Amino acid sequence: MNPDRNERKPTFLPPSVPILWSKTKTVGTFTMNTKFTVLAGIILLSLGSIAYFSSKETSYTLLDASELAASPAKYQDDLLRVRGFVKLGSVIREGKTARFILEFNEKQIPVFFTGETLLPDAFKEGTRARVDGYIKDGVLVSDHVEAKCASKYEADYSEENK
Incomplete structure (x- = not known):
């Protein structure tokens, strides 16, 4: 062949x-x-x-409230996720919206919650909170707030693990 x-x-x-x-x-x-x-x-x-x-659209800059309060202009164009404590006596509810102060290490940042979502049931003065939003004129404008569960739930959980 x-x-x-x-x-x-x-x-x-x-x-x-x-x-x-x-x-x-x-x-x-x-x-x-x-x-x-x-x-x-x-x-x-x-x-x-x-x-x-x-x-860019879904990435958040994670900060404590004290870091943001120290230099808010630095984070002017960023999506922010800010952690801190809701200051006692600072929560003012106005229908679906709310105003409060988030503090950490004795520094404070005012927050305006837009009411696009609901505030969680665990949200109250003195609790730890995580707030997502952006800075506008020195105020953190937020459409999402998460509250840390109260310590009594953590105590119940630790007793179950014994």
Whole structure:
């Protein structure tokens, strides 16, 4: 058998018919290399778009209330997640909105809660809270507040583990 004969395409087949012994394998009208390149491009584009869209819009700068109170202008354009304690006597509810002061290490930052979500049941004066929002005119404008559970729940949990 002549090895040169296997390398040549038969002349009686149209060019779109795949030939099993050709050097580039075809599936349908695309080569395997073309399909691999398109698939790799789609995967890279997907990963790139996930990284781009999740980087700035959902990333929060985590701070204590004392850090934010020390230099609020530094965080003017950032989404913030601020931790601290709700100052005693500072909560003023106005319908769905609320105003209060978040403090930590004797430094305070005023907070305006927009009421887009509900304040948690555990939220009250003197409790630890985490507030998500942004700085506007020296006030932390927030649409999400989480309150730390009261210490009595933690005590009950530690008794169960004995």
